Amino acid sequence: AQSVTQLGSHVSVSEGALVLLRCNYSSSVPPYLFWYVQYPNQGLQLLLKYTSAATLVKGINGFEAEFKKSETSFHLTKPSAHMSDAAEYFCAVSEKGGSNYKLTFGKGTLLTVNP
Amino acid sequence: DAGVIQSPRHEVTEMGQEVTLRCKPISGHNSLFWYRQTMMRGLELLIYFNNNVPIDDSGMPEDRFSAKMPNASFSTLKIQPSEPRDSAVYFCASSLLASGGDEQFFGPGTRLTVL
Numbered sequence: 001a002q003s004v005t006q007l008g009s010h011v012s013v014s015e016g017a018l019v020l021l022r023c024n025y026s027s028s029v030p031p032y033l034f035w036y037v038q039y040p041n042q043g044l045q046l047l048l049k050y051t052s053a054a055t056l057v058k059g060i061n062g063f064e065a066e067f068k069k070s071e072t073s074f075h076l077t078k079p080s081a082h083m084s085d086a087a088e089y090f091c092a093v094s095e096k097g098g099s100n101y102k103l104t105f106g107k108g109t110l111l112t113v114n115p
Numbered sequence: 116d117a118g119v120i121q122s123p124r125h126e127v128t129e130m131g132q133e134v135t136l137r138c139k140p141i142s143g144h145n146s147l148f149w150y151r152q153t154m155m156r157g158l159e160l161l162i163y164f165n166n167n168v169p170i171d172d173s174g175m176p177e178d179r180f181s182a183k184m185p186n187a188s189f190s191t192l193k194i195q196p197s198e199p200r201d202s203a204v205y206f207c208a209s210s211l212l213a214s215g216g217d218e219q220f221f222g223p224g225t226r227l228t229v230l
Contacts, residue, residue, distance in 0.1 A: 032215040043119070043206055043221030044158075051216035090158065094215035100163075100170050101215040102148070107157045 002027045002095045006106035014114050019063075019078040021109045023091030026072065032094035033074045034103065035065055039087045047089070050074060061085070086113045119222035121207050127228045133195040136225045139188055140209030148219060149182055149192050150206040158206075164190065165212065197229045 007022040025031055032051050036044040048059025055067045061084075065076045074091060091106040120139040128134055140147050148163040162172040164184045172182070179198070184190040194201055204226050208219040 034218075036221075041223075043208075043223050044219075045221065046218045049216060049218065051214075100146070100165050101212050101217070102160060102163055102171065103219060104160075105158045 002031065002093045002104055004091050004093050004104055004106040006089075006091050006109050008109055009107060010110045010112070012112040012114060013081045015083055016080050019076070019081045019085065019111065021076040021089050021091075021111065023065075023074045023076065023106060024072050025074060025091075025093045027093060032101075033065075033067060034092040034094070035059065035063070035074075035076050036090045036092060036105075037087050038090065038108075044090060047076070081111075081113045083113050083115065086111055119207055119209050119220055121205075121222035121225050123225060124223065125226045125228075127230065128197055129230050130198055131196045132229075133193065134197045134201075134227060134229075136192040136205050136207075136227070138190045138192070138207030138222060140190070140207070141220055142188065144209035144211050144220070145187070146210045146212040147184060147190050148208040148210070149190070150208065151203045152206060152224070153203045161192070194227075197227075199229045202227055202229050 003026045005024045034049045035047040037047050038044045048057045050057050050067045058064045063078045088108045088110045090108045092103045094101050122137045146165050149161040152158045161174045162182045167184045182192045204224045206224045208221045210219045
């Protein structure tokens with residue numbers, strides 16, 4: 001079975017600083033990888049996804065992630081944090097079971113942005 | 116499109132009572148997922164349906180939990196009898212799962228408190 005590990009359950013940055021959220025995956029086949037964001041009291045929404053096209057993926061709100069097969073990583077970055085980026089971020093891998101797909105999520109990383 | 120609709124948004128009940136959570140997926144989507152989110156266990160997939168048929172219910176914690184999808188536009192998750200440890204946020208998500216790279220769209224969640 002595929003799995004996702006998010007390093008650091010809580011990351012704190014200053015406004016304007018670089019955001020780096022780490023995600024490593026295990027997969028026996030080329031994976032589909034996702035980053036979702038959850039704002040307080042809301043459901044998850046897609047930030048970006050990797051589907052075997054370009055290894056550098058750009059998403060909404062200035063976020064991007066780079067797929068590195070050799071490192072089995074899919075880290076999420078943003079050059080300059082904004083207060084509105086404070087949320088919980090989930091990395092996920094798509095897993096095929098029979099003819100169907102389901103997502104396996106990491107434990108999440110809570111991002112705090114300090115003024 | 117209204118997105119995935121869940122009701123109720125909040126539910127407070129007493130131990131032993133029956134609880135029914137409802138979900139309306141996005142029109143045209145053929146897959147529906149029920150998740151549970153807690154601080155301790157993170158985001159867990161309970162069950163998912165494809166074309167109204169349950170595909171994988173291995174995440175359903177025990178026989179007290181049941182889920183149905185009588186048609187393409189409606190699903191229920193029932194807990195009978197409820198217990199305090201069932202307190203969590205329950206999310207419904209839907210997707211057009213033509214491939215593993217397809218996004219899941221999440222509803223706002225139902226916050227369940229069992230006293």
